[in-house]
């Protein structure tokens with residue numbers, strides 16, 4: 385760790401979470417969740433047909449036998465939770481991966497089990513790989529109650545897709561988006577990746593214009609995350625992967641902002657643009673959530689924990705006990721910090737919403753004034769009638785800070801959990 389980072393990281397952490405010491409996560413069984421606040425659910429399907437080398441997510445190559453073991457185990461995990469959380473009004477279910485539809489009949493069977501054991505949920509959102517979503521699969525998802533889709537187009541350029549190791553050419557993504565838009569889901573989001581090795585501004589502009597032109601409700605853009613533990617990071621030393629200069633990256637984001645605005649999709653988060661009136665497709669911006677599947681995380685208000693990443697270890701542990709690999713207790717202050725992180729990502733920090741979650745006496749200024757005021761002075765935040773808003777320059781810098789956050793925290797946790805199924809202790 386550099387000296388600068390060794391100094392600023394504890395300072396920022398203290399201002400946000402109230403503690404400078406590192407967090408420790410251990411393999412302990414957390415408390416069973418009780419009454420959760422606006423809870424969401426998450427399901428992780430950790431299989432892909434092709435393993436992209438840059439991918440930071442927990443996934444393994446698809447294998448029919450392993451998928452069968454996973455399907456059996458995830459239903460048993462749901463059964464374990466059912467007496468504690470069943471019947472609550474869940475705001476949403478988010479299905480991520482991996483490639484959730486790699487075996488879509490299996491997925492539909494898990495969805496049926498979820499509803500039977502936990503009750504109905506308002507919204508079901510799913511991440512899709514454009515190569516695994518034919519018309520039959522989309523119809524089955526609609527029948528199973530799926531409402532929102534997010535399609536990983538990533539790029540429309542054959543050369544870029546080949547360079548980053550994707551298994552499809554530039555026509556597959558747009559064709560999949562058109563198919564989904566025509567089927568009348570509540571919303572369709574398309575993901576595009578930017579700041580890719582060798583990517584030019586002109587290539588990026590062509591991607592944005594092509595995807596927005598297909599009539600998507602939301603566009604989300606992601607930089608190539610610099611996770612040292614990804615296959616690419618391990619092979620090349622992730623800091624050495626050549627990426628466009630920062631001014632090019634900034635120009636890419638500026639173009640996206642202007643083009644989306646012009647086409648009626650104003651910015652709704654650091655990396656997303658949304659058609660007004662359409663609900664946002666968003667993965668982890670719920671306050672409390674329970675995750676099922678290998679590597680799924682849960683935030684219950686008393687604990688934050690992640691399941692083992694290893695699919696075989698996950699399947700072998702169930703149904704005897706919850707397959708939790710690393711857990712830490714959370715207090716009110718950490719919950720507040722977690723809330724703030726996601727509101728900053730959504731660009732609006734509302735005092736009223738803060739009170740809704742943390743009680744009538746909770747005050748943003750009292751809790752986070754020391755952090756928010758300098759950001760205002762730096763022009764990254766502005767005051768609004770009801771709280772704070774992230775400015776346009778602020779959105780750019782937050783995107784860079786999130787990359788740093790990812791390296792500091794997520795990389796340690798996910799790296800340790802990918803190395804071994806049950807790490808002794810993870811320090812963040």
Ligand code: SF4
Nearest residue numbers: 432435436439481482
């Ligand atoms: S980027 Fe998507 S398709 Fe590629 S390995 Fe990761 S989860 Fe699978």
